[in-house]
Amino acid sequence: MKEALKAGSDGRFDLPTGTVYPALHRLERAGLIAGEWSVVEGRKRRTYQVTPMGRQRLADERTNWREFAAAVTSLLEPDPWPATH
Template sequence: MNDRLRGHVDVLLLAALEAGPAHGYGLAELVRERSAGAFDLPEGTIYPSLYRLERKRFVASRWKTVEGRRRRVYRLTAGGTQELERQRSEWRDFTRAMEAVVT
């Protein structure tokens, strides 16, 4: 399953951030929970993806102290929300077409 995630990590992270700002570990947990454990992201891939999303200005981040620990918290930007919508729409078209052919 994890091999199939390649190329989809960015959109999974954007979708997870839609729920609200979170740090890297929190995002990995959220994706794992939402997929009922099916998507167990290789955790080391999360940060390069987050840096890429930040470079594209789809997410923004800053250090925050939470419960006495300093954490870098990421949040979705307006551009990120638009990008998520675009990717969602593409994904729906793709799954609809796949379903029509495969099932």
């Protein structure tokens, strides 16, 4: 999981293992993801899937994030018509 985050973000998210797994456990307890164990090449591996409730929460949070990001962007962009003093 840690490696997938790092690869999927072009190295921008290189989180310590102690951060990733507690977050996964919280998401699973909240019913937003479901995990299952499997054996791959003789090693136990836990995989996670987003639940229907998790997909809905993700859609809601994406909307909130986009609104927040747009507000921050509007504050950071230079004013095209600066006030004259």
